[in-house]
Amino acid sequence: MAYDYQTFLLIAPFMALTVLVATALIWSKRHTPGGKYLVGFAGTAFGFLLCNVSELVARTEHWTLTWAESEHIWAAMIPLFWLLFVFDFTGHQKWTRFKVFWPLLIPGVADVILTYTNQYHHLIWTSEQFFSVGNSLAMVVRHGPLFSTFVVADFLMLLGGVAIVQREFRLGHGFYRRQLIWITIGMVVSIPVNSARHSGGKLPPWRWCEPRSA
Numbered sequence: 001m002a003y004d005y006q007t008f009l010l011i012a013p014f015m016a017l018t019v020l021v022a023t024a025l026i027w028s029k030r031h032t033p034g035g036k037y038l039v040g041f042a043g044t045a046f047g048f049l050l051c052n053v054s055e056l057v058a059r060t061e062h063w064t065l066t067w068a069e070s071e072h073i074w075a076a077m078i079p080l081f082w083l084l085f086v087f088d089f090t091g092h093q094k095w096t097r098f099k100v101f102w103p104l105l106i107p108g109v110a111d112v113i114l115t116y117t118n119q120y121h122h123l124i125w126t127s128e129q130f131f132s133v134g135n136s137l138a139m140v141v142r143h144g145p146l147f148s149t150f151v152v153a154d155f156l157m158l159l160g161g162v163a164i165v166q167r168e169f170r171l172g173h174g175f176y177r178r179q180l181i182w183i184t185i186g187m188v189v190s191i192p193v194n195s196a197r198h199s200g201g202k203l204p205p206w207r208w209c210e211p212r213s214a
């Protein structure tokens with residue numbers, strides 16, 4: 001396990017650079033349909049990566065826990081920006097309006113609030129254990145009763161976006177259709193990775209969207 005964490009810390013800067021380059025490329029297309037939300041999606045991925053690395057290099061239990069909690073903020077935004085991008089890109093801009101979209105904010109907001117107040121109710125995780133991995137400090141948690149609820153909500157939003165993309169794929173033509181192919185491939189590849197982060201227990205450090213354990 002120590003080798004896995006050290007390997008992650010070695011490749012993390014390259015992953016961060018890749019995300020930054022992708023964000024810069026997307027930025028030039030921010031005025032196209034879905035562009036601004038795709039920038040947000042990439043930005044949240046970078047924010048999560050930064051918190052994830054900071055969690056691992058923290059030298060005290062306080063800061064390890066603080067960074068792990070902070071990951072929830074970014075992780076909660078990932079499916080939201082994905083859906084906003086899908087809605088805008090496929091021409092359903094009315095679904096991005098706050099008066100229509102706001103119910104989808106509830107799971108993420110609840111997750112963040114319950115994470116930062118977990119010490120009072122233990123609904124997100126019931127216990128934390130810290131252990132040294134080389135020069136780093138890692139954390140393992142036992143998930144609480146509401147953990148699975150937020151996992152399911154995340155996957156429903158991600159899969160809902162994929163379903164919309166697939167529908168448009170069947171209707172699309174030419175360059176528009178080729179764009180949808182790449183978007184779909186990206187999401188299909190990311191879903192197994194996200195499954196690993198939600199499996200619980202002592203997860204490897206590349207669990208991208210699992211801020212609750214390390």
